[in-house]
Amino acid sequence: GEDVEQSLFLSVREGDSSVINCTYTDSSSTYLYWYKQEPGAGLQLLTYIFSNMDMKQDQRLTVLLNKKDKHLSLRIADTQTGDSAIYFCAEGYSGAGSYQLTFGKGTKLSVIP
Amino acid sequence: NAGVMQNPRHLVRRRGQEARLRCSPMKGHSHVYWYRQLPEEGLKFMVYLQKENIIDESGMPKERFSAEFPKEGPSILRIQQVVRGDSAAYFCASSLAGLNYNEQFFGPGTRLTVL
Numbered sequence: 001g002e003d004v005e006q007s008l009f010l011s012v013r014e015g016d017s018s019v020i021n022c023t024y025t026d027s028s029s030t031y032l033y034w035y036k037q038e039p040g041a042g043l044q045l046l047t048y049i050f051s052n053m054d055m056k057q058d059q060r061l062t063v064l065l066n067k068k069d070k071h072l073s074l075r076i077a078d079t080q081t082g083d084s085a086i087y088f089c090a091e092g093y094s095g096a097g098s099y100q101l102t103f104g105k106g107t108k109l110s111v112i113p
Numbered sequence: 114n115a116g117v118m119q120n121p122r123h124l125v126r127r128r129g130q131e132a133r134l135r136c137s138p139m140k141g142h143s144h145v146y147w148y149r150q151l152p153e154e155g156l157k158f159m160v161y162l163q164k165e166n167i168i169d170e171s172g173m174p175k176e177r178f179s180a181e182f183p184k185e186g187p188s189i190l191r192i193q194q195v196v197r198g199d200s201a202a203y204f205c206a207s208s209l210a211g212l213n214y215n216e217q218f219f220g221p222g223t224r225l226t227v228l
Contacts, residue, residue, distance in 0.1 A: 045216055088156070
């Protein structure tokens with residue numbers, strides 16, 4: 001079955017780079033995503049990458065995809081206190097008549113001022 | 114330009130009662146997804162609906178859970194005879210279309226607590 005794994009916690013100093021890692025199992029995934037969840041809020045799509053790409057950059061965010069190892073990472077440059085949140089990795093695949101997302105458990109990013 | 118709306122935001126029920134969770138998709142979206150997030154877990158897909166149709170309910174528990182998305186009004190996730198294990202955050206998402214990549218926009222969730 002599909003499974004997405006990510007480390008649970010990450011702590012960085014303000015101004016440093018954060019790297020959040022994720023591994024997934026379904027090689028037929030079409031897109032891979034990073035979502036951000038702030039306390040008490042829903043999920044906000046940060047960025048996504050198509051499975052035939054290996055890198056995508058969007059302002060302070062860089063996504064790297066190693067399809068051979070099924071490894072996805074999110075790098076946040078110049079991390080700010082407002083980046084403190086839970087970050088979910090997700091893979092998308094076509095299931096029984098629908099397009100489904102499978103999420104990891106989330107990585108809680110704490111930014112130290 | 115309202116996003117996905119869910120209500121109530123918090124719901125407390127005693128064991129054996131019914132829980133009804135409502136979701137209004139973004140304007141113009143006719144595809145709705147329900148996900149459940151158990152404590153310290155990721156979101157798990159439950160069901161995907163279009164107006165008046167359940168398209169994929171492969172993630173729904175076989176008993177006590179049902180979902181609908183009527184022609185008029187919000188989508189409803191209904192949990193009958195709730196048990197403590199149903200305590201979770203239930204998120205609704207909507208999209209413009211349902212195939213391949215279409216961004217799913219998430220609501221703020223309903224946090225269900227079963228006493």
